[in-house]
Amino acid sequence: MGETTRVTDKGQTTIPKDLRERYGIEPGDEVEWIGTEDGLAVKKRSRLGGYGSFADGVDESDRERLVDKLESDLYESRRTEWSVE
Template sequence: MSKQSNLTIKGQVTIPKDVRDALGLRPGEPVEFDWNAAGEAVIRKGRERSAAERRVAEGLAALEAIRGRHRTGRPIEDIMRDLRGDDPLP
């Protein structure tokens, strides 16, 4: 079975429905891309991430989203104290 799809300007490709169904792919699930010895792309259902792996990925994405935005030159302890409203530690 051979199917064709177009690549968008953002580098996205729609996987045809019958291919998704044959591979058991659902929205939000991982998809693996590999290459065989002939240099052809191979697509397969990816391994599901564990809950811990998903939390780590979400945390890293959140950190990446704010990288470089909060440079104050102040020690982190002072910033955290201001955020929490804590009194200085003795």
């Protein structure tokens, strides 16, 4: 059976700890709310969602490393570009 949480006035709810741990949901992760014929489904979004189809065919662990590398490179380029000498 499922678990029950309450929705706040701001429309927020808490994902139960055991479900966060089971599905690897961490702070900052995005979840997708999907309307179905039976109600709602919640799905953890891939961190590669915005990177397009160039990552098709790459397994999940390689995708995570790829995203980490892309984000690190982007951060470093922005830091270097905006640093004051």
